[in-house]
Amino acid sequence: MDQKQDINEEQIDGYVKIDRYDQARIDRIASHYEAILADLGEDPSREGLLKTPERVAKALQYLTHGYDSKPDEILRSAMFKEDYSQMVVVKDIEVFSMCEHHMLPFFGKAHIAYIPNGYIVGLSKIPRVVDSFARRLQVQERLTNEIRDCIQDTLNPAGVAVVIECKHLCMSMRGVQKQNSVTTTSAFTGEFANETTRGEFLKLITSNLS
16 A cells, blocks of 8 residues: 655755655654643643644654665665675664663664675665664664674574664663663674684774774
């Protein structure tokens, strides 16, 4: 079933901003947020809040657009046969996601490596896979495993390594309110179960080559 799409193009200094939204979904979400604003003690009809429900709805649709993507297809779109069997590392990939428990953001970096087994993948596809899973309601532990499993199942490499480091606003803005805490998760397959290989990966993601 085709979804009604609203395309808004805004020309700013030669840059065309294109936003695509499912307007029917936006309207449904916005109607709920108008009630939420009232329940919080606000006046949804005052000037500063008139467009807030729609803005929030559009923001939420953008922040969760990973549900509409297929990470395995992202990888398959740029798989190439190549006789290369050494570690490929893409580090410092920016991560932005939403905690499913409080719907507050968590953000940080992902470091990913794989050891090719007949196929390599276009390097830009790995950050796209990260975004595809991150742009959903998540927990960091599951996000780490999903990225690992997608790369392993799609490329069938000799091994995959994923390390994610994030700050969670649900810990710094509320609850324990620890401003500088960082959560690190990791997941490995294949050759990265070997301590030497895993150690090489960890050394590479912590080194500064510049």
